[in-house]
Amino acid sequence: MCGIIGFWAGPAPEQQVAERMAARLESRGPDDAGAWTDGSAGLALAHRRLSILDLSPAGHQPMHSPCGRYVLVYNGEIYNHRNLRAQLEREGGAFDWRGHSDTETLLAALRHWGVQGALERLNGMFAFALWDTAERALFLARDRMGEKPLYYGRSGDTFLFGSELKALSAHPDWQGQVDRDALALYMRHNYVPAPWSIHLGIAKLLPAHFVAIREDGRDVGPPVCYWDLGRIAEQGVADAGGEPGALAGELDALLRDAVGRRMAADVPLGAFLSGGYDSTVVAALMQAQSDRPVKTFSIGFHEEGYNEAKHARAVAKYLGTEHTELYVTPEEAMAVIPKLSAIYDEPFSDSSQIPTFLVSQLAHQYVSVSLSGDGGDELFCGYNRHIVGPGTWTKASSLPRPLRRGLGWGVDRLAQRDVQRWAQVLPRKWRIPNVANKLEKLGEALNAKDGLDFYRSLTSHWKDPASVVLGASEPDTLLTQSERMPELPGLREEMMYLDQMTYLPDDILAKVDRASMAVSLEARVPLLDHRLVEFAWRVPTEYKYRDGKGKWLLRQVLYRYVPQELMDRPKMGFGVPIEHWLRGPLREWAEELLDERRLREEGFFDPAPIRRMWQEHVSGKRRWHYYLWDVLMFQAWLEENPAR
Missing domain, CATH: 3.40.50.620 (HUPs)
Structure with a gap:
């Protein structure tokens, strides 16, 4: 299990920027880190590793194919990777395996069967980025049910992708504007549904899809469903x-x-x-x-x-x-x-x-x-x-x-x-x-x-x-x-x-x-x-x-x-008594975040219905804790991520 990031920003991408972005994902991968740049293409890839299979350096990423054409950063686990190795050997002859990691198996499968062919054979949870140096194409892919996350999109003149938004926000070109339409979806569902994210210009790749990106990240193809x-x-x-x-x-x-x-x-x-x-x-x-x-x-x-x-x-x-x-x-x-x-x-x-x-x-x-x-x-x-x-x-x-x-x-x-x-x-x-x-x-x-x-x-x-x-x-x-x-x-x-x-x-x-x-x-x-x-x-x-x-x-x-x-x-349900906490020990915290003047100055919400719900909930007249928790979690997020 790991974290991945990358960016496409024209000539001479800075490896230090990639390393700084990946450092934001340290909890996803505390055991190892790696970064790589392709100066001629302007592409940078980086990886944080949580070692689960093959704890040796043979599992280090970004990983290069033996032929030198492909470079992979990958987050997840391929549960049938041993079966895939055996199938690859039957179909492709001898492989000079360097270790027993599923990353190496995945890279060989992508090289042998192509992106869609490999994806159709995988049993696992994953999000990965594959750089094809010959085609000058970047492929992003996500597992069938969406167990692993993958964000991507443009911020200014730079194409960014990564496992979490906090890594993207470490890039100097990050703009981070709140998408108000996505915020409306969040208020309905208590999450921002894919393919939207809370930020303008940044999308979540849908489960069971892959996408090809070319032209310095300016040519983003339509996502392709493989399952x-x-x-x-x-x-x-x-x-x-x-x-x-x-x-x-x-x-x-x-x-x-x-x-x-x-x-x-x-x-x-x-x-x-x-x-x-x-x-x-x-x-x-x-x-x-x-x-x-x-x-x-x-x-x-x-x-x-x-x-x-x-x-x-x-x-x-x-x-x-x-x-x-x-x-x-x-x-x-x-x-x-x-x-x-x-x-x-x-x-x-x-x-x-x-x-x-x-x-x-x-x-x-x-x-x-x-x-x-x-x-x-x-x-x-x-x-x-x-x-x-x-x-x-x-x-x-x-x-x-x-x-x-x-x-x-x-x-x-x-x-x-x-x-x-x-x-x-x-x-x-x-x-x-x-x-x-x-x-x-x-x-x-x-x-x-x-x-x-x-x-x-x-x-x-x-x-x-x-x-x-x-x-x-x-x-x-x-x-x-x-x-x-x-x-x-x-x-x-x-x-x-x-x-x-x-x-x-x-x-x-x-x-x-x-x-x-x-x-x-x-x-x-x-x-x-x-x-x-x-x-x-x-x-x-x-x-x-x-x-x-x-x-x-x-x-x-x-x-x-x-x-x-x-x-x-x-x-x-697997829950906590938020309803009662908001009337008791969390009341002061919530009151500060739901302050009418604050809501008005920030400019994202109409304060009137929120204040009415808050007063009815505190008085015991109604149980509005689910609605209020939506607002409170956005307000708390906004404190950590000031709107631009």
């Missing part, structure tokens, strides 16, 4: 079938192989364990393939509604893992907040960023690699919106549109009144927790024009962000362009597809990558092996969602390793 998830989903549901027992057996074998491949390392490794289905199946399959207790890690909170540590402990005891847990006080968790802007590098407001960093920090004390259970919800129908959303939309959409809109308007008006306090006069058994916010959700469902719009409302924070972000016009995305959707049989399948395309790479995987890399820990995600993704789309939906519950087939595999009674309990 089309939409087509895979369409073909998968068309081919879906099979008996549950056979499918469970196939899934078991695929999971075992995916986990086993991700256990390859020349350094200590372990696993995050929350006690939920996904992390437990990963830990169970690791232990089943290990001759010693696997190291597992979990974080606990003393607040009961946020604590899964006791469940993780019970699972670890049954599996026989070497388990380490840390109970975190509110003070320890809140101490992470000042670090978030530097860790996440652009505005990011999924509050589970805090425990994700804490569990990464804990694991890094014992291991250099940790496996994660992310991806199971998206692949196997695990989120509440997958479970209850389609039925809710079916009922709502059965009403005539004018009637729905009228009811939606009425429900919205009711939600804006102080219904939470009114509800307190009812007998306890009749009270609906968080009734105002639930009424708001119901109003959104009634107002949606179609299933795609319904999904967008369910996954949105600020519902009209352009009205609060001054000077913004919210761009169209996959969630607003029905013509870009594949042909899928129903809303449940569409939701899983949209989650895999948007929420998974831009929120979940970004969160895990930045948190783990901030402490020099490599996180691997076996459930996102592309073979498992393709298999999941071939599983009939009735074997994912069954008897009112999701992840049915995955649970059948898990029960082969862990008793059902140890696992079956209500789903719990």
Whole structure:
């Protein structure tokens, strides 16, 4: 696991500039560093290395091909690199391998099969830059599901790329202007979705894409998709079938192989364990393939509604893992907040960023690699919106549109009144927790024009962000362009597809990558092996969602390793009590960032709706913590990155 950067700035690029940029990525690669320039082309490449496979100098980057034509900087792991070496030797004859790193294998594969041919054969997580000295072309590529980040674009007269924005900002030509349209997207989603970034002129390369750049970075070709998830989903549901027992057996074998491949390392490794289905199946399959207790890690909170540590402990005891847990006080968790802007590098407001960093920090004390259970919800129908959303939309959409809109308007008006306090006069058994916010959700469902719009409302924070972000016009995305959707049989399948395309790479995987890399820990995600993704789309939906519950087939595999009674309990998110902290210990910090004069002088937000939400939240009238956390994380980021 590493960090990469580069720039194309005309003749005589300065190697010291490249080294200074790469130094910003030291936590991604504390073990080694390298830089290289091509003076005739005006290109500079640099690399920071976290040594996981082949700890010797044979894995040093930038790496040159034996023929001298290609130069590679690469971040990630290629899990099938030994198989690729064998295939290369069969097809290309003898290779004079200098070491056993996957970097060397990747470089040989790119040389032998070309960029697209190599990408189609890789099983791994990666972002890389390949310089072809003969073609005078730079190729940037990203893995299928978006586990590893890659930013690129022009700032002034310079083309820049890198693993994180903080490295790009170290270049003398960096301009760093805030893209207000991207800010509006952030306020809706709590992350900036690809291909946008928070900065004008800088993009995120989409997962499963590569791009060719020529002419000193002035000729940037269109991104090319080498693995089309939409087509895979369409073909998968068309081919879906099979008996549950056979499918469970196939899934078991695929999971075992995916986990086993991700256990390859020349350094200590372990696993995050929350006690939920996904992390437990990963830990169970690791232990089943290990001759010693696997190291597992979990974080606990003393607040009961946020604590899964006791469940993780019970699972670890049954599996026989070497388990380490840390109970975190509110003070320890809140101490992470000042670090978030530097860790996440652009505005990011999924509050589970805090425990994700804490569990990464804990694991890094014992291991250099940790496996994660992310991806199971998206692949196997695990989120509440997958479970209850389609039925809710079916009922709502059965009403005539004018009637729905009228009811939606009425429900919205009711939600804006102080219904939470009114509800307190009812007998306890009749009270609906968080009734105002639930009424708001119901109003959104009634107002949606179609299933795609319904999904967008369910996954949105600020519902009209352009009205609060001054000077913004919210761009169209996959969630607003029905013509870009594949042909899928129903809303449940569409939701899983949209989650895999948007929420998974831009929120979940970004969160895990930045948190783990901030402490020099490599996180691997076996459930996102592309073979498992393709298999999941071939599983009939009735074997994912069954008897009112999701992840049915995955649970059948898990029960082969862990008793059902140890696992079956209500789903719990991996969060922290931000709602209560904003009314208590974080109130003074938040008040300073949300000061009306400050908001007005900075000029990004209309202060009025933000101040109204803040006052309603502090008073207990409404629960606006998700919306407010979006604003607070931007404000904190802005302090670290003053707007230009």
